[in-house]
Amino acid sequence: MVGYAFMGAAHSQAWRTVNRVFDLPARASMVAVCGRDEAKVAEAAARLGWAEAVTDWRELIARDDIDVIDVCTPGDSHAEIAIAALEAGKHVLCEKPLANTVEEARAMVAAAVKARTVGVRSACGFNYRRVPAVSLMRNLIAAGRIGAIRHVRAVYLQDWIVDPNFPLVWRLQKDKAGSGALGDIGAHIIDLTQFVTGQRITGVSGLTETFIKERPLVEASAGLSASAGSATGEVTVDDAALFIARLDGGAVATYEATRFATGRKNGLRVEVNGEYGSIAFDLERLNELEFYDATQPAAEQGWSRILVTEGDHPYMGAWWPPGHIIGYEHSFTHEMRDFIEAVATGADPTPSFEDALQVQLVLDAVARSDASWVSVAP
Numbered sequence: 001m002v003g004y005a006f007m008g009a010a011h012s013q014a015w016r017t018v019n020r021v022f023d024l025p026a027r028a029s030m031v032a033v034c035g036r037d038e039a040k041v042a043e044a045a046a047r048l049g050w051a052e053a054v055t056d057w058r059e060l061i062a063r064d065d066i067d068v069i070d071v072c073t074p075g076d077s078h079a080e081i082a083i084a085a086l087e088a089g090k091h092v093l094c095e096k097p098l099a100n101t102v103e104e105a106r107a108m109v110a111a112a113v114k115a116r117t118v119g120v121r122s123a124c125g126f127n128y129r130r131v132p133a134v135s136l137m138r139n140l141i142a143a144g145r146i147g148a149i150r151h152v153r154a155v156y157l158q159d160w161i162v163d164p165n166f167p168l169v170w171r172l173q174k175d176k177a178g179s180g181a182l183g184d185i186g187a188h189i190i191d192l193t194q195f196v197t198g199q200r201i202t203g204v205s206g207l208t209e210t211f212i213k214e215r216p217l218v219e220a221s222a223g224l225s226a227s228a229g230s231a232t233g234e235v236t237v238d239d240a241a242l243f244i245a246r247l248d249g250g251a252v253a254t255y256e257a258t259r260f261a262t263g264r265k266n267g268l269r270v271e272v273n274g275e276y277g278s279i280a281f282d283l284e285r286l287n288e289l290e291f292y293d294a295t296q297p298a299a300e301q302g303w304s305r306i307l308v309t310e311g312d313h314p315y316m317g318a319w320w321p322p323g324h325i326i327g328y329e330h331s332f333t334h335e336m337r338d339f340i341e342a343v344a345t346g347a348d349p350t351p352s353f354e355d356a357l358q359v360q361l362v363l364d365a366v367a368r369s370d371a372s373w374v375s376v377a378p
């Protein structure tokens, strides 16, 4: 695994757990983790359960006892690491968004396609697909329970940079992150809605906004450097992105991704309206699915709350008795479960790099559409 902070910790938890919960054709063995600071990566390896720590990801790729490279770094290094790993015959699991640009994503797809011809697999980590309620949502829609889809409504709302003094971390720098709320959390709802509907976005019209254009440098705000003083730097990504879209099955959709929804910490909500009913998912209630079945007698229609904890619900058979709920981290355990099973049985895990490139194309289209804007004349 490369990178050991937020996603590194989430992935480590999943790699530690996956074989203890699921009966899989292969075992994950946590061989080595890479970070750039020797002392910090050694501490992280001990804490997260990795046998060894290294300071250059190329060392991982050169080793014969490593089969999978798990990329948990910011987007500016995804392409370089993933392509080198695939060329060296390592299966790759890469965090989302796949890359910082369409060009990089296309190069990653080319490497993945070539690697696949010799049985080397790759996938992108859109973990919310693996929430059991989201999988159930997809299954119900695929079974035709809400008929033709008319509307998709998706929001992903956070508030962690509302304070203008929050420092200029890598997520606020285009050269490191590619984009802001758009690629970070907008990418999730793009993938999730395409996953549950089985439809792809064919066109968008969007707007992005950067509310706070200058922020304190990390060094200055942490008091790490006296010379940094009160220095600030330019925010080069969007704080919020909103767009409308058409999907190839005839649905229309709205999307909102923002880091300025004061009070909303990680508010991901998706609702789909169809000709026979509607289904909604809310990450803050991730064990539940809201279902409105309009085929019931009118007198009995109403929103029902399905508690997605039955043994025959997706992934849940391996966990606890019905009603004993699961959490955020389980989505990553399920991601590793699906990845291991696919790789061990010689199948392609999903979402593929091609799927993730399609998300990248949507991100790029939203960013470009920002240029076309119709002013309302007084």
Ligand SMILES: NC(=O)c1ccc[n+]([C@@H]2O[C@H](COP(=O)([O-])OP(=O)(O)OC[C@H]3O[C@@H](n4cnc5c(N)ncnc54)[C@H](O)[C@@H]3O)[C@@H](O)[C@H]2O)c1
Pocket: 002, 003, 004, 005, 006, 007, 008, 034, 035, 036, 057, 072, 073, 074, 075, 077, 095, 096, 097, 125, 126, 127, 184
């Ligand atoms: N699936 C999700 O829900 C989700 C959530 C958060 C982040 N992410 C994605 O995960 C990736 C990492 O985000 P994060 O939140 O974990 O960031 P983070 O800042 O918490 O961690 C990044 C890690 O990468 C390391 N790193 C950076 N460059 C490196 C290099 N060249 N070599 C080795 N290590 C390097 C850093 O030291 C750090 O350990 C991003 O692509 C992000 O979009 C996904």
